[in-house]
Amino acid sequence: MNDNYVEFSRPKVVFLAASVGIIVASMFYIQPIEELLTTSFRVVPSAVAVIAMLTQASYAAGLLLVVPLGDAYNRYRFLQLMEGLSVLSLLLAACAPNAVVFGIAAVAIGLTSVGGQIIIPYVAYLTPVKKQGPILGVMISGMLTGILFARTFSGVIAARWGWQTVYFLAAALNLVLLVLIHYWVPDDPRRLNSRFSYPQLLRTLPRLIRKYPYLRGAAVNGFCMFGIANLFWATLSFLLADRFGYGSAVAGSMGLLGVVAIIAAPTIGRLVDRYSPRDNIKCSWWLGVGAYVIFGVFTGNLWLLMLGIVVLDLSTQFSQVTNQAIIQSMSRKTNSRNNSIFMFSYFLGGALGTVIGINAWASFHWWGVTVAAAVFLLIAVLNYYWQGVPRQLGRHVHKG
Numbered sequence: 001m002n003d004n005y006v007e008f009s010r011p012k013v014v015f016l017a018a019s020v021g022i023i024v025a026s027m028f029y030i031q032p033i034e035e036l037l038t039t040s041f042r043v044v045p046s047a048v049a050v051i052a053m054l055t056q057a058s059y060a061a062g063l064l065l066v067v068p069l070g071d072a073y074n075r076y077r078f079l080q081l082m083e084g085l086s087v088l089s090l091l092l093a094a095c096a097p098n099a100v101v102f103g104i105a106a107v108a109i110g111l112t113s114v115g116g117q118i119i120i121p122y123v124a125y126l127t128p129v130k131k132q133g134p135i136l137g138v139m140i141s142g143m144l145t146g147i148l149f150a151r152t153f154s155g156v157i158a159a160r161w162g163w164q165t166v167y168f169l170a171a172a173l174n175l176v177l178l179v180l181i182h183y184w185v186p187d188d189p190r191r192l193n194s195r196f197s198y199p200q201l202l203r204t205l206p207r208l209i210r211k212y213p214y215l216r217g218a219a220v221n222g223f224c225m226f227g228i229a230n231l232f233w234a235t236l237s238f239l240l241a242d243r244f245g246y247g248s249a250v251a252g253s254m255g256l257l258g259v260v261a262i263i264a265a266p267t268i269g270r271l272v273d274r275y276s277p278r279d280n281i282k283c284s285w286w287l288g289v290g291a292y293v294i295f296g297v298f299t300g301n302l303w304l305l306m307l308g309i310v311v312l313d314l315s316t317q318f319s320q321v322t323n324q325a326i327i328q329s330m331s332r333k334t335n336s337r338n339n340s341i342f343m344f345s346y347f348l349g350g351a352l353g354t355v356i357g358i359n360a361w362a363s364f365h366w367w368g369v370t371v372a373a374a375v376f377l378l379i380a381v382l383n384y385y386w387q388g389v390p391r392q393l394g395r396h397v398h399k400g
Helices: 010-028 031-041 045-065 067-071 075-095 099-125 129-161 163-184 198-211 213-243 248-274 277-297 302-328 332-387
Strands: none
Touching (some): 010 045, 010 075, 010 129, 031 163, 045 099, 067 099, 075 163, 129 248, 213 277, 248 302
């Protein structure tokens, strides 16, 4: 066994998963308070919408420009640096006197929110391949929990005590996390004598994409499956208004059904370890197909629509954990860069799914969304047979 492997206790795994959730949550606090920001800064709504978009764009930029540094520098110290900068960014947002300063803070928040994507490959590096599935499942569960509850936390706190309080509390929470990381996260055991300058490190990303078909395959599969999920979520409010006459509040509450997939994440992780990645990828497809069949046939029944949402969330979770297990079982020297490539593709697929979903609904209503989902799924299937999926984790993952 590699001397670098660490035996993570259950409390430590839960702490690391919570850390991922807390870090990524910072990016989503803005969404429920956009109207309050418009009033506070006396700007038009489109200006705040641009700030929200810049937060997402800076996160995507961070995935490509910041996360790869985890392969060249001590990840324990790098994580502490990013978390310290996150605290400062949140404080700047809380104290922002105008929209320009808040926009600068929002960009910084997006960039530093990639800290969670430093933790995931770091934990995978310290875990034997055969034990990665359950731990990765819990890590992703933490990430989804942070995203799910960030909006609720922000909306409730802002309504009672103002939007500035949201960012002050978030800064305090991240400061506590920074202290706990110092004591609870193991130091990076790698002996690093970085032979790459920063530009050289970034230039290795295209090389990795060319070298590893399984990395390309996981990136395209993640792109498609998250795109399928966002096709639905981007158009859910339209569907509920059209079929049931419900507003955005009900659409937002439907997101809480994601708790089922979060609870199931550790079990999904164990299944990923137990069965072939090929079987797991196909399972995520069938769950996605099942969800859209329910949406298409039973959209007049609210309870079955809710069942379809649970099935879709399980499909997304199954795909995400399997793809992460594949890329983290590849070269341990490049797993931060592998994760950077995968998560950028995953994020891009979600963004494209949102845009296509809204336009498909505007032109063809629900059947347009369903056809778009079928196209995404077809690309995922073709990608499976073109790039391939490993039969077993940790074996032949360097094909190419």
